[in-house]
Amino acid sequence: HDLNCLNINELEKHAYNIMDKQTRDYYNEGADSGSTLRENIEAFGKYRIRPRVLRDVSSVDTSVELFGHTNSIPMGVAPTAMQRLAHPDGELGTARACKNMKVAMGLSSFATTTLEDVADASGDNPHVLQLYLFESRDHSHKLIQRAKKAGYKAVFLTVDTPFLGRRNLEIRNQFKLPPHLKIANFTEDEEPALGDEQTSNSPNQARQRKQKAASKAGYHDGEKRVNPTGPITFHSHAPNPTLSWERDIEWLKQECCPEMEVWVKGIATGEDALLAVHHGVSGIVVSNHGGRQLNGALATLDALPEVVEAVQGKIPVHVDGGIRHGTDVFKALALGADFCWVGRPALWGLAYKGQAGVELMLRLLSDEIKLCMGLAGVTKVQDISKDYLVKLIMPAALTATPAVDAKQRALLPLVN
Template sequence: MLNLREFEAAAASTVDRVHYDYLAGGAWDEVTLRDNEAAFGRLRLLPRVLRGRDKPELDVSLFGCHAASPVLMSPTAFHRLVHPEGERATARAAAATGTIMVASMAATVAIADIAAAAREAAGGVVGGVVGGGDPALWFQLYIQPDLEVTEALVARATAAGARALVVTVDSPVFGAHERDRRNGFLDLPAGMACENMRGLPGGEPDAVRPIAMSPEICWDHLDWLRQATSLPVVLKGILHPEDARLALRHGVDGLMLSNHGGRQLDTVPATIDLLPEIVAAVGGRMPVILDGGVRRGTDVVKALALGASAVGIGRPVLWGLAADGERGVRRVLELLREEVDAALALCGAGSPRDLTPDLVRRRS
């Protein structure tokens, strides 16, 4: 397979239709789902030439994690829906390619087992660095109304070696997915569960607690979390510039600009369209990672040129996993790296740090 679209087609033909609809679908009319990708098509690259650059250097560092590429794995749930090894295979592919993986709180493999798989695959090479210590693994967190449960989740992630917490803040309630309602997809198949929610305080030792979405979660909870952990805290789901400025005032370490892949509030703008405003709002005082709609290396370069520190991919990881397990995920990451490498060179850039907004034009 030569590009991510071919992996998408392979996944669609491999995965059970009900489960594929869950992974592929969005909220309500799926306007935002479609626009996340279409927005990149409204942008054009305007390259510079004759700049005498060496071969582009793609590595980036985020919160002490050295990554071989500015593309990281955004959190996605339920990897065992598409492959028996689930998140273990994904983690091995991430470690082998020096990619930062954000493990989902709703993973079908526990964070400790995800970390163990990544360490095994790294073979002494983590993030492209020999003897690099813990893998470049972050943990995605929904703050639970029961703070004792939240504290236990943070402790598990920390003990497993997670290097940062990615706190999803755009989900006071679940988004309405009409594909799932039509298909009657209400729960995971027998033998699968959100393993990070097993054996938490207040329940039976082996019970799996449901993930609670709560409209009560507010900035006060963020302040509590900041005191409860020494890990860097990245907020995922910030869209409004004023919320980005509030994040700065509350001591947040980074932002993941995300509309949840179009799965929460429909008709919000595409993330690439919001990126310049969010970058301006934080004024270089924290990294901004763009999540949503990235399907080509040129998409990555456009986002980096407009101020993103890195980009995240979600569904393409699952397409690779469905198509060929660990090898499929590795190939997805390698394809994007090859495309980013070529696009940087063709733009006259020696590294992501050489990209500037003047290289991007909006199609009239």
């Protein structure tokens, strides 16, 4: 036990005090007012567990199969960008912690460590590559080939980012990578092409064009300009608003299969889940990008049931967003998710103690998942079902945005 850090909320507080303001704001912020970020967390509070008793829970198995490997818990570390901002261990620390804890890892394509180095550190522990498809297919092609060669199990295509969400602190802080760090998987000749600057009418893109100009004038790594760099580095690379199921998912499948699976990350409706099945992806992640994209979007836990219902078990359904407790993982699984991913808690772990902090985070959640299962009377993950859950009928004030203060909430009656 680390007596100073007994749960994820305490970890968050430690990390808050350790990280510099720019990093903290970048990692912790949601888009706009942050209501979706908050609701991702609060959604778990709308459910209560129905524990069963006298079931011999002396042996509880929290493991699940994922990508042909045994994952010690039904949860992995989600891809999050630029982890060396949190701690010099960065993505390598996360990869080593995941390997030690037998937990799958997602690597952001905006990582500050090369995908090959992360693959080496991961060994045979499953790792997947999160991908943005830029307009330059050449860049994506090279990245995918590298990932294949390095043994990545799947590509998780992020589909909730046709434009970048508006993060106020990021803009105000003029967020940028410090000079000693770089986006490791983009080199100058692989620089993703920008979107159509002339025709784009996104409000973000004018900002991005300005930032791109600043970036070009910005930081140089020796003789060679490392991309993306300079002020608000990734803002200088417009996401690709042209992506479509027909053209791009088909292209990606041809690029990746059979060595790597193609998943889509950022599904929030039953309709899109059905399209994902129709277009033959291997799995989906119900996600709203940690509340960093469309503010006002449904909390992922609230979107999960309609997605599970639409998919009908044809492909795996994973979920991320707002998971801070073992009971949250249990609730998501009871609502039909096959697996959960946590993002910010890993960043807080890194900030707290590097690799050891990520391991601590995983151990805390692992212990909580096991305890929750035992106390709920479940010995195998596959047995977690909706029978173990009840949704509270919430007084309107509890579901209103902005969030009701925790103290206030405790005073309000909950009606079952």
